Amino acid sequence: MDVKTPFLNGELEEKVYMKQPEEFPCSDGEQLVFKLKKSIYGLKQASRQWYLKFYNVNSLFGFEENVMDQCIYLKVSESKVCFLVLYVDDILLATKDKGLLHEVKQFISKNFDMKDMGEASYVIDIKIHIRDILCLSQETYVNKVLERFRIKDCSPSVSPIMKGDRFNLNQCPKNDLEREQMKNIPYASTVGSMMYA
Template sequence: MDGKVETFKARLVAKGIFRSRDLANGRQDSFPNGSLDESIYMMQPEGFIEKGQMDKVCKLQKSIYGLKQASRSWNIRFDQAVKGFGFIQNPDEPCVYKRIKGDKLVFLILYVDDILLIGNDVGVLTSVKEWLAKQFDMKDLGEASFILGIQVIRDRKNRTIALSQASYIDKILSRFSMQDSKKGMLPFRHGIKLSKEQVPKNEHEEQFMSRVPYASAVGSLMYAMLCTRPDICFAVGIVSRFQSKPGPDHWTAVKHIFKYLKRTRDNMLVYSGGDLVPVGYTDSDFQSDSDSRKSTSGAVFTIGGGAVIWRSIKQSCIADSTMEAEYVAACEAAKEAVWLRQFLIDLEVVPSANKQITIYCDNSGAVANSKEPRSHKRGKHIERKYHLLREIVQRGDVTITKIASAENLADPFTKALPQKSFDGHLENMGMRDMTHLL
């Protein structure tokens, strides 16, 4: 319950790697809850072979861990069961189910075999848990305090909820021997440029980098970034570009992110129960990638004062102007807004969900072109797929509005910023130290 290991288990696992290609690959032991629609045989597990039965094999009655279709079998059975109990699957996010009866509602969120229940009536929640326990071999862990390594901290008096990965950060700092490092002020140093040319230049550097767990470190940072740490999104996006052949400079940049996390391990994403109006921000730099001359798109959406969606990604095309780069970034942000708006509408609990989402952009040319074609000579070469932005705007899903660059929350997703600007943006996207609640 506190993010630490509580129990150890032994588990029988099928060697699915030896099977021919098949279907695509809780709570407690949920995968064995899945049924099989075909005959599958496996060798008898060591230690359970009876005398005189050595030449026999086992025929599986249920799906077990290791089978390529184990997760699919479990998901199909779970989906059919909860729908039979009155839950409706969200078409925009299949892991989310809802059941609404009158003024009482329950949301069920499924992640593989972990289940989170949310509702406004304790009695209804209890009945759902009791029903689930009858259907599946499950363990009730009580009120959610840790979910997938994310700590959930509530302040009911002030109607806020915070998400923290401090325990996870401690683990990865220790895993990559950074627990005793100095503390970093920023996740990515202002003025630093990385490129594919910074590969190991001699045998000594080659040997050094062969011992560096670069991809594992980047992957560990990426999990924190995806869950609760939008502040390292830009930095992780940059270092992830060099996983095929990283050099010492790339590894130094990765370690700098770890140093920053050590200083800010207690930073949390905080949401309030007040303003539930989704707001988006989009930004782009211009041809910042030294190797491809491509630009970086950045976007962030907030609800309740905290970030709920964020991204920093290298564009797939080479932009010919800052307007084009910003226009491409705005299109990608608008597509994200379409999904977010429909998702919130399907939840039926956000009053403002049917209203168009405002996306702020700091480029006047991109804002103007999102409404109607402008400057045909300079923009006629832009790939047609990005003009989807105009269609999204015209049908009323979003509106693109001008904002000053200094106030654009997407700015730290496209470039390294000075300390003061960086900290100000983090505060506005809901990132703050809330250890006083612990």
């Protein structure tokens, strides 16, 4: 599911004033300010206030937040289990019980302006296959990383480093030309991107 304009749902905990837009006509030329009642896009605290609003609403329906990852929620009702994953304004629901799925969708839609996107096939570059079991694939993400770093046609290997290989200072660039050439090899970014997968 997709939340429409999520940051407009946040409730402000402090007083926030906004300058009057220049296009807003004022008959006497006086400069006015607006006191915001709710969060708007562009506020530093907008995403935090959206998260708090979402947390409070879901708690009312019996969802419990995961201690390790605060954007994953779990609802257990008798023998029925439902997982809810929030990624900014996208919600992924996972349950075996279609009745519970319908209840959750109804509840969320009553509280937020939502769009039901149907059954998920991709989430954050992760492909979802549902057969007898749930299968997740990051092939699309890995291919994007390989293309970005221009190593798509490299030879695959279990490990790019052989057991016993040692690194030393003699392998470092020794002059300005070698240092300049090393800038074209984003080793740390490549490794970090692959470790993310």
